[in-house]
Amino acid sequence: MRGHTMRTAALLCAALGLTAAIGTASAAPRTSPPGTTAEQAGARQTAGAVLVDCLWHPQVRPDAFILACGDGNSRLASLKWDHWSADSARATGVNLLNDCKPYCAVGTFHSYPVVVRLDKPQTWEKEPQTQRYGRITLEYTGERPEQFAKVVSYPLWD
Structure with missing residues (x-):
């Protein structure tokens, strides 16, 4: 006890x-969002669309991204972007996912290789002059969590 x-x-x-x-x-x-370098800020001007993170900061070609903003139990890491345009983006990386067994605070994170696709650009409410990606799709290229389909898509926040 x-x-x-x-x-x-x-x-x-x-x-x-x-x-x-x-x-x-x-x-x-x-002076700028975390993880934003002068190079990224310049790239944002020409990229056409951004990925908005949990703190509503625009990201261009981030090397990591949190999918579960509330608890951080699902995130993307080691992202390598091979395409980024006004209409879509594509990267490879890993989805780090907490199994929450027996509960999330003591769960174990597992790595699953993924291809990440961003699309459905739309006007960002916070900065109407900026387009943001509206959907993220993960394609698991190897093992994946038991309850997940090989391809899953989620709307992205504004």
């Missing part, structure tokens, strides 16, 4: 520490 209480206390302290760190980082002023 004491071991369980200690683990719970340690988990709560870690969660509070992470929350404090995120709060502090998000309060710091930024």
